[in-house]
Amino acid sequence: MSIIELALRVFIVDDEPPARNRLRDLLSDCSEQIALEVVGEAGNGQEALNKLMETPADVVLLDIRMPQMDGIEFAQHLLRSPKPALNLSKWPPAIIFTTAYDAYAIKAFELHAIDYLLKPIRLKRLFEALTRAREAVPLQTEVLRDLLPEPRKFLSIHERGKIHLVPVQQVLFLRAELKYITVRTAEREYLIEESLNALEKEFAVRFVRVHRNCLVAKEAIAGFERGGEDNAESAGWMVKLKGLDELLAISRRQQHIVKEFS
Helix, strand or coil: CCHHHCCEEEEEECCCHHHHHHHHHHHHHHCCCCCEEEEEEECCHHHHHHHHCCCCCCEEEEECCCCCCCHHHHHHHHHHCCCCCCCCCCCCCEEEEEECCCHHHHHHHHHCCCCEEECCCCHHHHHHHHHHHCCCCCCCHHHHHHHCCCCCCEEEEEECCEEEEEEHHHEEEEEEECCEEEEEECCCEEEECCCHHHHHHHCCCCEEEEECCEEEEHHHEEEEEEECCCCCCCCEEEEEECCCCCEEECCHHHCCHHHHHC
């Protein structure tokens, strides 16, 4: 069998079971004209991310309006995910958004040449989108940020082939260490590969820089203490965070936050 004849593997993400069933019926009708296979479905972003780590898929039909995490943020996490070791499909899979968005949002999709299906979905449009899917150019994170300029609600952590979604509101501090960022919550630490400067820009409302390598959650600041004079790094002010015994050094350049948050 040639590559052209391989069935298109389709994964469905929608929080409403009737919508997923409707898509399955439409895909069944499409299969009379194009070789395809529905390889899985999920009702939320966390479930979908972990299933896609184990299920090879060429196309994701993705609902935008879902509770907890919308489809655009889900797509951002998917693009950041490393290709699974046993996943022989193109990575990341092509994304076709399913949406009931208004005309303004639709123009944004068209401006960036992002494929979408307007609900209620029609068979002809679905067939056209699937036909184009094999040659679709992977989405770029920057484009998704243009569509959804608000900061993410979660950080995606990759551990042992699974993806954990850590709510940003639970993060106490972000600290750069070598090529990784340590994400600290009250319960534990995680590691991510992102830019601290980019995180500072995205989450400027929530975090403040206390050091060249560290951002802390403004709401988590419990107070400040003087550091020991015998340690150059800790000399001066230290910040104490709610729920942590660890004190974090404040650089001389950032000493002004002591007054601002006292």
